[in-house]
Amino acid sequence: xxxxxxxxxxxxxxxxxxxxxxxxxxxxxxxxxxxxxxxxxxxxxxxxxxxxxxxxxxxxxxxxxxxxxxxxxxxxxxxxxxxxxxxxxxxxxxxxxxxxxxxxxxxxxxxxxxxxxxxxxxxxxxxxxxxxxxxxxxxxxxxxxxxxxxxxxxxxxxxxxxxxxxxxxxxxxxxxxxxxxxxxxxxxxxxxxxxxxxxxxxxxxxxxxxxxxxxxxxxxxxxxxxxxxxxxxxxxxxxxxxxxxxxxxxxxxxxxxxxxxxxxxxxxxxxxxxxxxxxxxxxxxxxxxxxxxxxxxxxxxxxxxxxxxxxxxxxxxxxxxxxxxxxxxxxxxxxxxxxxxxxxxxxxxxxxxx
Amino acid sequence: xxxxxxxxxxxxxxxxxxxxxxxxxxxxxxxxxxxxxxxxxxxxxxxxxxxxxxxxxxxxxxxxxxxxxxxxxxxxxxxxxxxx
Numbered sequence: 351x352x353x354x355x356x357x358x359x360x361x362x363x364x365x366x367x368x369x370x371x372x373x374x375x376x377x378x379x380x381x382x383x384x385x386x387x388x389x390x391x392x393x394x395x396x397x398x399x400x401x402x403x404x405x406x407x408x409x410x411x412x413x414x415x416x417x418x419x420x421x422x423x424x425x426x427x428x429x430x431x432x433x434x435x436x437x438x439x440x441x442x443x444x445x446x447x448x449x450x451x452x453x454x455x456x457x458x459x460x461x462x463x464x465x466x467x468x469x470x471x472x473x474x475x476x477x478x479x480x481x482x483x484x485x486x487x488x489x490x491x492x493x494x495x496x497x498x499x500x501x502x503x504x505x506x507x508x509x510x511x512x513x514x515x516x517x518x519x520x521x522x523x524x525x526x527x528x529x530x531x532x533x534x535x536x537x538x539x540x541x542x543x544x545x546x547x548x549x550x551x552x553x554x555x556x557x558x559x560x561x562x563x564x565x566x567x568x569x570x571x572x573x574x575x576x577x578x579x580x581x582x583x584x585x586x587x588x589x590x591x592x593x594x595x596x597x598x599x600x601x602x603x604x605x606x607x608x609x610x611x612x613x614x615x616x617x618x619x620x621x622x623x624x625x626x627x628x629x630x631x632x633x634x635x636x637x638x639x640x641x642x643x644x645x646x647x648x649x650x651x652x653x654x655x656x657x658x659x660x661x662x663x664x665x666x667x668x669x670x671x672x673x674x675x676x677x678x679x680x681x682x683x684x685x686x687x688x689x690x691x692x693x694x695x696x697x698x699x700x701x702x703x704x
Numbered sequence: 705x706x707x708x709x710x711x712x713x714x715x716x717x718x719x720x721x722x723x724x725x726x727x728x729x730x731x732x733x734x735x736x737x738x739x740x741x742x743x744x745x746x747x748x749x750x751x752x753x754x755x756x757x758x759x760x761x762x763x764x765x766x767x768x769x770x771x772x773x774x775x776x777x778x779x780x781x782x783x784x785x786x787x788x
Contacts, residue, residue: 476749477749478745478749
């Protein structure tokens with residue numbers, strides 16, 4: 351069974367909404383913001399792609415959001431935009447499932463809760479921080495706020511989270527457990543993440559991103575939420591279809607990409623994953639769009655949004671790559687493979703068509 | 705800073721009451737229900753807030769119920785416990 355993509359809601363370093371993503375794709379670049387973390391009297395400045403949630407007030411009163419953290423707000427915002435585009439904000443959502451794919455979950459709140467525990471002890475640990483720190487909090491907020499009373503789930507498998515969660519979405523739809531799935535990919539930035547990434551990658555976090563330079567670490571941290579309304583109803587396919595989702599390991603069982611597909615590589619400047627892209631893509635027409643939204647596990651959902659938009663618009667978006675090795679297809683692609691590798695050769699492959 | 709002013713400040717910050725300013729919280733205004741509009745989840749959070757910012761423990765419902773009525777009752781409770 352293939353899944354029709356009915357609508358998209360998205361917020362990332364390029365702005366908010368599908369129009370912002372499309373403008374970024376047409377421009378071919380997004381200037382990263384400057385993040386700053388003060389530690390031990392020194393200021394650490396670094397490039398990053400942060401997502402704004404200013405427009406959330408359009409959908410919810412502030413009071414309704416006061417116990418909800420940035421991660422869940424980002425998630426709610428992406429979900430709101432997807433529902434709005436599909437015209438489902440006022441619809442009966444009792445048969446709409448919710449699935450969130452995330453690599454890190456509520457990172458900032460998790461560390462805030464741990465800090466409060468360490469600083470003030472058990473009795474002074476915030477119950478609100480605790481409830482927001484569990485991975486399923488964002489999915490629960492989405493289900494509750496939108497009265498989406500069908501199953502609600504969060505899937506966490508780092509870089510493979512999006513592909514893995516999509517398999518579940520397809521099962522739910524195929525089994526008839528739901529009529530639609532409100533599917534989201536969300537990850538957030540936090541200062542602890544910056545600390546870790548700086549320790550691991552040092553100057554490799556300074557950009558500029560060069561996803562097709564597989565020899566150099568060039569990742570720039572990002573965050574955001576990409577949402578999709580997925581349905582069995584093929585008449586609702588505003589953005590084409592997800593035909594197949596495959597998870598595997600290239601080392602154990604080498605991946606051979608479909609010869610007639612345009613490849614959107616999830617390459618995001620992580621050198622550890624570079625060799626897998628180099629081995630599998632070869633001379634196929636391919637591009638990577640991570641320089642528009644940065645590096646984070648759920649960015650595979652952003653690649654999916656780019657693929658869906660490419661199919662809808664029937665055109666090809668060029669993103670200048672610093673290594674200059676992007677191969678341009680001869681005509682607008684009719685089939686797209688979104689490929690995401692993890693460092694150990696694990697891969698997620700999502701195939702889409704018009 | 706006076707206890708009541710500090711209480712209002714930490715209430716707004718720790719309970720994320722972005723739509724209220726300290727001046728808008730009356731000292732005798734009920735914290736729950738019709739007044740400031742806090743609920744049972746806020747009550748649990750308030751116990752933590754009072755202990756964290758004022759070093760005063762609200763041990764049980766018998767102590768908490770009268771103390772958590774308003775800014776005035778909560779400030780009086782904190783003062784009494786701090787001086788006791």
